[in-house]
Amino acid sequence: MKFLKSGLEALDEVTVIALGSNMAGGYPSSEALLEAALARFPGARLPVLARSGWWRSAAWPDPGEPEYRNGVALVETSLRPRAVLEALFSIERGFGRTRGAANAPRTLDLDLIACGREVIDAPGLVLPHPRAHERLFVMGPLAEIAPGWVHPTLGRSAAELVVTATVGADAIPI
Template sequence: MKAVLALGSNLGRRFQTLQGAVDTLFDAPGLEFVAVSPVYETDPVGGPPGQKPYLNAIVVAETKLQPSMLLDRAQSVENAFGRVREERWGPRTLDVDLIVVGEKLSDDPELTLPHPRAFERAFVLVPWVQVDPDAEIPGHGRIADLLAGLDRGGVFLREDLKLQRPD
């Protein structure tokens, strides 16, 4: 199955944290690297006022892991980079969101698939379309079509920052 994960950071050494997350996600068996998007600097969406900008990227992988196992891995990576959950949509060292896992659908409160707001977030769709322009979000359609209807303001390519494939 194809898995798409969104990475974000707006605290600390943001770029180093994103690169560390890419490397750590693939340290254990079960995920095969496919692609990593360019890095974008984005205005915060939701949450408390006064947050610093985020760095965001998308990772595409192939996996045989069940979504719950993939969620456990994502949360372990977040914890390894000092993620603290104090405030919804608050600042964070690292956020790793499962966007889609194959065609899996889930309305479980612990893991909703596809991600319930991905289809309306330019900071997810802009980097994703760069590495998988024909991708679709189950139940919502092609990401390129979804992106065409969104405001891309506040999403800026960081040409000076390039994530590397995992070691």
């Protein structure tokens, strides 16, 4: 695991990406798939500064589906937010992701959580991610590597948000 060592002011400039999977595809496990996805970030101009460990949680809204594995990466990039999103979609497609029904099982789910302190509300791109602060499987891994990261609109740190997150309340590090 790689942890962010720089000061809190550096957190205002990082891009936060959440990773998730509950279908391993051709990999031995979802964790192996997620590791392979992270390995593609630098080639997409998304060099990883820090990354969390993997967390597990029941599938939502149907806990009968396979469990999820989730984590968070902090990246440094000169790409604009829309270009970051397109890079993430490209990586997802490379792992067999097809977008269909909401909350359906998937090989790879890459969510753009925040790009520095930017606030955007445009078709197809809302930053910060409108529900990330409610998700323990996002806030837990984020607080693990960057507890001082502050949500751009809520003004609360990852360490504070992890306590109030209610979606995926069963999420735990593995």
